[in-house]
Amino acid sequence: MIKTTVAGSLPKPSWLAEPEKLWAPWRLEGAGLVEGQRDAAMVWIKLQEDAGIDIVSDGEQFRKHFVHGFLEEVEGIDWHRMTTMGIRDNRYDAQVPTVTSAVRRKKSVHADGVKFCRENTSKQFKFTLPGPMTICDTIADAHYGSRPEMAMAFAALLNQEALELEALGVDVIQFDEPAFNAFMDQVPVWGVEALHRAIEGLKCKTAVHICYGYGIQQNIDWKESLGKEWLQYEQFFPALNESRIDQVSLECADSRVPLSVLGLLKDKEILVGAINVATDTIETPEKVAFTLRAAMEFVDPERIIACTNCGMAPLSRHVAEGKLKALAAGAALLRNELQ
Numbered sequence: 001m002i003k004t005t006v007a008g009s010l011p012k013p014s015w016l017a018e019p020e021k022l023w024a025p026w027r028l029e030g031a032g033l034v035e036g037q038r039d040a041a042m043v044w045i046k047l048q049e050d051a052g053i054d055i056v057s058d059g060e061q062f063r064k065h066f067v068h069g070f071l072e073e074v075e076g077i078d079w080h081r082m083t084t085m086g087i088r089d090n091r092y093d094a095q096v097p098t099v100t101s102a103v104r105r106k107k108s109v110h111a112d113g114v115k116f117c118r119e120n121t122s123k124q125f126k127f128t129l130p131g132p133m134t135i136c137d138t139i140a141d142a143h144y145g146s147r148p149e150m151a152m153a154f155a156a157l158l159n160q161e162a163l164e165l166e167a168l169g170v171d172v173i174q175f176d177e178p179a180f181n182a183f184m185d186q187v188p189v190w191g192v193e194a195l196h197r198a199i200e201g202l203k204c205k206t207a208v209h210i211c212y213g214y215g216i217q218q219n220i221d222w223k224e225s226l227g228k229e230w231l232q233y234e235q236f237f238p239a240l241n242e243s244r245i246d247q248v249s250l251e252c253a254d255s256r257v258p259l260s261v262l263g264l265l266k267d268k269e270i271l272v273g274a275i276n277v278a279t280d281t282i283e284t285p286e287k288v289a290f291t292l293r294a295a296m297e298f299v300d301p302e303r304i305i306a307c308t309n310c311g312m313a314p315l316s317r318h319v320a321e322g323k324l325k326a327l328a329a330g331a332a333l334l335r336n337e338l339q
């Protein structure tokens with residue numbers, strides 16, 4: 001009961017990329033880069049295992065950006081035709097590549113990395129991929145003419161990738177959909193359908209991570225504008241609860257998401273974010289247990305997995321390590337209480 005996992009990314013070691021910076025360029029190249037990424041993944045697997053995390057991840061050591069890392073291996077995208085686009089419903093502008101013809105996977109994107117990780121841990125292993133709606137919100141479209149249609153095209157590619165990763169022994173495949181809370185009304189219309197296409201035929205656990213974004217300034221400002229209670233999730237949790245996705249990951253630590261919204265996800269396992277990734281302060285195990293206990297008011301303990309609010313990529317390695325240990329220790333406190 002009350003297993004532990006991470007939402008996704010973990011900091012890159014300083015020899016691989018500049019620390020405490022999102023999407024920093026690689027410091028290695030060619031074969032050296034592949035070796036560096038593997039070493040980094042091994043370090044984080046070991047640190048997660050030592051901390052007592054049950055379901056470990058590669059910490060996204062094999063990609064620079066959580067969406068573009070996948071898109072780099074997709075045909076039909078013109079990386080020279082960069083478009084400035086307001087993303088997450090115009091929360092901020094980003095330079096994004098453009099879809100100019102039907103998309104197709106050139107090759108398996110993450111199989112090598114996943115195979116390596118699988119060989120190096122006997123723990124349950126989780127891997128994250130960008131969700132179809134979030135991909136569509138992070139790329140310009142000059143071909144499909146309709147977001148739902150483009151989302152289904154990307155979902156088919158994600159499905160090919162996910163089936164390959166499952167065959168390599170991945171236990172949990174998570175799709176990151178931060179765009180869900182920018183386009184709440186579209187989630188029931190086509191967001192869930194695209195996710196269903198992405199998980200078609202999978203027998204491993206499937207998860208979706210929804211979130212209010214990393215602790216970057218644009219997100220902090222946006223969060224300030226949302227008022228005291230963040231009720232966006234009420235709009236689409238009923239549709240998510242009816243979906244075939246097994247797990248939902250969301251931020252609950254120091255968050256203004258009222259935990260009562262968890263009551264709308266009665267048929268899901270909940271990855272309860274009990275680690276705030278927007279601060280360097282390392283939680284005490286008691287604080288982690290406090291957040292998990294608060295979630296228990298709306299979720300049976302059997303359905304709770306203790307997790308981080310979001311990825312920890314922008315944090316220092318020291319802080320991220322401390323937070324991993326606090327997460328595991330906090331979950332252990334609660335497990336003891338419940339026995």
Ligand code: ZN
Nearest residue numbers: 211213310311
């Ligand atoms: Zn997140």
